[in-house]
Amino acid sequence: MTSRLQKFAGMLGLVILSAAIAAPAGxxxxxxxxxxxxxxxxxxxxxxxxxxxxxxxxxxxxxxxxxxxxxxxxxxxxxxxxxxxxxxxxxxxxxxxxxxxxxxxxxxxxxxxxxxxxxxxxxxxxEGVGLLLLKGGKYADYEALKAAGGKVTISVLQNVYAETMVHKALPEAKVDQYDSVDLIYQALNSGRADAAATDASSLRWFIKQNPGRYQDSGYGWEPQxxxxxxxxxxxxxxxxxxxxxxxxxxxxxxxxxxxxxxxxxxxxxxxxxxxxxxxxx
Amino acid sequence: MDYFLHELWISRFALAEGFLRTIEISALSITLGTLAGLLIGIALTYGRLPLRLVSRAYVDIIRGTPVLVLVLACFYMPSVFRVSLEALTAGVLALTLFCAAHMAEILRGALAAIPPGQTEAARSIGLTFPKILAYVLLPQALRAILPTWINTGAELVKASTLVSIIGVGELLLKTQEIVGRNFLTLDFYLVAGLLYLIVNYSIERLGKTIERRVTQP
Incomplete structure (x- = not known):
């Protein structure tokens, strides 16, 4: 008897709870x-x-x-x-x-x-990933980076997939990972990296914030x-x-x-x- | 450096707002949590069995739950019952629950440490239980818990950073917003760290002062 009552009460509770979750507001x-x-x-x-x-x-x-x-x-x-x-x-x-x-x-x-x-x-x-280049730098665009093969270094934000991600676009490039966003840009500025790989939107925003200093490589990948x-x-x-x-x-x-x-x-x-x-x- | 100072100047209002919000959240939850904690602590020690069991369950469950989970639970669980708490309210509620559970346990310990002879003596001169509590037990217990209470306060200020994840604009979130704009990661987290240090150092000093005043030789 008790167990049936308990079962019933339990079911009732469950029904009320799920109704409360599922029902749209009126x-x-x-x-x-x-x-x-x-x-x-x-x-x-x-x-x-x-x-x-x-x-x-x-x-x-x-x-x-x-x-x-x-x-x-x-x-x-x-x-x-x-x-x-x-x-x-x-x-x-x-x-x-x-x-x-x-x-x-x-x-x-x-x-x-x-x-x-x-x-x-x-x-x-x-959204996608893009490559940020210095304006008038050693490499003019994506084609130049790709042609240079293993000689280019790409700075990227630290991430489990960072290396794989960069290698999808530049299979032979050397990948340097950094802790924070400002550091990947600094690596590019100081010449420790030839390009910085980051979200296309961040990249465009950064180019716009610093007019005349940077350019987009013209290639984007990993669409979302x-x-x-x-x-x-x-x-x-x-x-x-x-x-x-x-x-x-x-x-x-x-x-x-x-x-x-x-x-x-x-x-x-x-x-x-x-x-x-x-x-x- | 100039750039940092310039950005710091621009961010002064945001930082001040976050700083005050952090103090507000901490002060509210310490006050409410302490009051609730004292009541629960007394219930835990002297309550009748059912009350004692309920208090014990409360204290154990809350103390066994990470504050982050408490914050999320307070924000999301009420909406299952069609009660929508604002982020700030939910955050203060979570921290209050957390503070109350800790205070209750601390007070229980302090009350248990008072020799039972005192209660017996008080009863034998005809004091009622509320009077025993007010004149004999609490004055001693509250003195004993003071250092731990101050510690709980400082812990709570640090735990208040967790309410940033439900979108309350306290100091940490404000700092993240500033860093998001200017990328001065290290600099502004250092500033935030200093501000937290100031709050906690003040609490510690305040605690020391009270301790000195209430300590009996």
Whole structure:
């Protein structure tokens, strides 16, 4: 008798708990919830330029921040109606699934495994690894580095995969690993390395911060796609976000998007071609 | 060096904000944790069996859990029950729970060290239990736990860095934000280290002063 009662109580507890976890917040869409609240709650980081970082005035800026502003503008026609929630990279998924944020835009790499837990929006950047060179240095571009074979030294941030990663692009190069980002740039400056391998976005940002001193080798590899992410099971919400993003990348908000892309990556994104919408080709 | 000083000047407000936030978090959780810890410590020593068991379970579970796990649990677990705690609240809650468990155990030890003859003597002159506690036991126990309490306070200031992972802008996170912008890794972590040292040194001095004043020959 007792055991059956206990079993029943246990089952009941389990059902309540799983209902509490699984049930979406009421029947209404996140879209209505956000509109009703009057501000968008965005999860992002604060320590990684040019994605999301505090500028000299202490304000949160970056490409991720601009993307979030595009969405807020779409919602309220006012890009300032945002509350940013600072989160560590490993808090990105839990903060979405527990509903602490409406959306996360934090250089989140799209993987199939993550897509099982959260819903990804359309991509807004493709990250890769690039090679930073000194302007007017010994090697002019990737071809020159590759031709030099074992004579080149590449500085890279310390990482288990660092050597393999560099060797994918330059199979014979010597790889020097350093503890921090500033050191890989210093190795390049001091001539201890012929090129520095780092994320294409960081590289572009660094070139832009130091005009006239560095250049890109023109080669990128190890692609990964960046998207914002939202909670699963809410088609209206993800559809809205996707439309807002798509129209920034290809439609009415393109000028805002272009200005942001130029600001953070020092490069102009390809303009959408007028006429037939090319993404439907 | 000039570049560092320039960056330090630019970052002064961010650093000050983080520093104050760290002090706020630490002060709040030390105060609340100490008060709760004293009550639990008394329950642990003199409570009836069920109360004693509950207190014992609390103290053992919390003390056996890493603070990092406590911080994450306080931030995420309430949302299972539809209660959404803000990062700061969750952080202070986690540190308070941690502090309370330690204080409870420290107080229990101090109370147990007082010879039982004193309680018996107090009872024989007709003091009620609350009075025995207030006039006989606690004055001695609190003196005895003072050094350990100060130590717990300093530990808590250091543990407050852990709430940065749930996005509370305390000193460590502010420092990381500054380093993220200017890459002056070593320099700014040194600055942060110095600031933590200042806080903990002050706590230690304060503790020594109180100790001197309350010690009886």
């Amino acid at each position: 029947a209404q869409s996140k879209l209505q919830e956000v509109l009703g609240r009057g501000k968008l709650i965005v999860g992002t980081g604060s320590t990684n330029p040019p994605w999301h970082f505090k500028d000299e005035k202490g304000e949160l800026v970056g490409y991720d921040i601009d993307i979030a502003k595009v969405i807020a503008k779409g919602l309220f026609n006012d890009e300032t109606k945002i509350e940013f929630v600072t989160q560590a990279s490993d808090a990105r998924i839990p903060n979405i699934t527990t509903g602490k944020v409406d959306i996360t835009c934090q250089f989140m790499t799209v993987t199939a495994a993550r897509a099982q837990q959260v819903a990804f929006t359309i991509p807004y950047y493709r 796609t960046y998207s914002c992410a939202v909670r699963q099971g809410d088609p209206d919400w993800i559809n809205f976000v996707n439309i807002a993003l798509r129209e920034a990348l290809t439609g009415v908000e393109f000028d805002t998007y272009k200005a942001s892309f130029e600001k953070w990556f020092g490069e102009t994104p390809p303009a959408p071609k007028i006429g037939f919408p090319s993404e439907l080709r």
